[in-house]
Amino acid sequence: MSDFLSKFNKDNYDDMVDEKGQKDQKDVQENNVEKQQEEQLELNQAEYEETEEQVDLSPKQDTSTNTSPLVSSRSTRRQDSEEEVEIDLDYRKKKKQKMIILIAGSVVAAIFLFFIYHMLVHVKLENFVDRPVSEVRAWATENDVEVELEQEYSMEHDANEVILQSVSEGDKIRKGKTLTITSSLGADPDETLPLPEFSEMNQEEARVWIDENKAENLQMVTEFSDDIEEGSFIKLTIKNSDIDPSEYTRKDSAAVYYSKGKEVFEKNITIPDFVGQPKEEVEKWVETNEIEMTYEEADSDSVEAGNIISQSEAAEGKIAKRDKMTVVVSAGKAIVVPNFTELTPDEAAMNYPDLNVTVKQRFHGEVAYGTMISQSVDAGTKLLESDDKNVTVTYSQGRPYLQDFRGQSEGDLPRLFYEQYKSKGADINYIVKYVDSDEIKGTVVGMGNFNEFVAMKYTVEIRISNNKYAPPNPPDFSEEGGDIYPEPDDEEIPEEVPEK
Structure with a gap:
């Protein structure tokens, strides 16, 4: 049967049908021939019976003496006929x-054959609804069926999932x-x-909303946070910043961030002994193991600047990723700031070459002359190599002493008062x-008082010469040029002032 089925297909079915028809026709012809032979046999048998009856009706003769040649011949034929023909009544x-x-x-x-043919050229259809399109195509290829694909949007079915099929499950479809x-x-x-408002939703509620609304381009991102509780909202970002959350569509890319809580790491990192090692070695180890390292500086007379003096965690101990640790880095030998109260201004300026000492003198209503008023850096302070070594020491000049400015030019007064008093703290x-x-115009000819101590805040009257015979104003340098000092008219020449 398997050989027959392997040879049978749609293409040779007609040939087989024709062959069967020819065979049936041949069988009919053979049956007709057999039927003619049967009728001829019956006719011969009837003739034989008739002949036998005629023989029985003739007078009996002695067969031994009166046998004629004719009788002998018939008898022989009858015997031959009896031997050759055997009549089957059930034939x-x-x-x-x-x-x-x-x-x-x-x-x-x-x-x-029709059943086999039908089975070979038809195939029973499966139920592909809710199954991927790829399964339909694989089945169709295996069963020699063409597939026509139609697509539509659906909230109930995922992408590339079958919604409807034109032939129901269990029905047959012809191949091709x-x-x-x-x-x-x-x-x-x-x-x-x-x-x-994702800020009002926890992580699970946000996930359910995304799944129910099939917001495939809205990604949920979780990240560690030291400040936000696990499962709580962190932020919402939309790739196109011009899109308002109320106008968001499924095709827009966005991400909602939720906290995974504080990240906890296993203490499996061995701590080296950094004492005496360069700071660069610590920095390499920190970068490799992601340790939160704090660097502090301290002076040291024994450890070279830039090397480690001490560390907060013991060597050979264990530490976890992102744990905190502190090392103290040597800043070299420190310079101790002295107490300048015990020094004179000259000593302060000359005795400390490692410091940039600036000595200033200021008037003071209560501090005696030569006594230190202040120093910019406290005594005993250790200044490291990287620190600012400028120190300003201020000494007192006592109460301000008002000098005699008579004979000075009016134009020099601002400078004199600034240098002598303002710059040294006295508001004079x-x-x-x-x-x-008779003095030249602009000359100081008198003062309210002079050559005496005054208060820190004081105002003095300065009398300036106003010689009316001097040129009243400076020459006028106009663009038109001309004589700077024109000759006066005779009528304008004043009378000579008699000498006193």
Whole structure:
């Protein structure tokens, strides 16, 4: 049967049918021939019986003496006929049964062949709904069925999942025919999907919302946080910053961040002995193991600058990733700032070459002359190599002493008062009064008081010569040029002032 089925296909089915028809026709012809032979045999038998009856009706003769040649010949033929022909009375019945069996077998064979043919050219369809399109294509390729794909958006089915098939489950489809299936494109990417207030939702609630709304481009990201509780909202980011959360669509890329809590690491990192080692070695170890290292500086008379003096965690101990640790780095030998109260201004400036000492003197209403008023860096302070070594020491000049400025030019007064008093902390001011005098105009000819101690805040009257015979104003340097000192008219020449 397997050989027959392997040879049988759609292409040679017609040839087999034609061959069967020719065989049936041949069987009919053979049956006709047998039937003619049977009728001829019956005719011969009838003739034989008739002849036998005629022989029986003739007078009996002595066979031993009166046998004629004719009788002898007939007798011989009869004997031959009896030997050659044997009549089977059930022959026709058997022949009929044979024909019935032959016809029934042909019908059964035809039905069987049709069934085999139908089985070979048709295939029963499976239920592909809710299954991937790839499974349909694989089945169709195996069963020689064409697939026509239609697609539509669906909230109930995932992308590339079968929604509908044109032939129901269990029905048969002929090979070579086309099976139409409708598959899902997933949720509509252009549909507006206003984002909720994720800050009011925990991580699980946000995940459920994303799944229910099929927001495939909205990713949930979890990250460690030392400040935010595990499962709580951190932030929402939309790739296109111009999109408002209320106008978000499924095709827009976005991410919502939730906390995984504080990251805990196993203490499996061995701590080296860094004492005496360069700071660079510590930095390499810290970068490799991600340790939160704090560097402090301290002076040392024995450890070279830039090397480690001490460490907060013992050597050969264990530490976890991102744990905190402190090392003290040598800044070299420190310079101790002295107490300048015990020094004179000259000693302060000359005795400490490692420091940049600046000595200033200022008036002071209560501190005696030569006594230190202040120093910019406290006594005993250790200054390291990297520290600023500028130290300013201020000494007192006592109360301000008002000098005699008579004979000075009015134009020099601002500078003199600043250098002598303002720059040294004394708020000494002056007011000007112009008087007639024989001195050159602008010369100081008098003061309210001078050559005496005054208060830290004091104003003195300065009298300036206003010689009316001197040129009243500076020459006018105009663009038109001309004589700077024009000759006065005779009428304008003043009378000569008699000498006193």
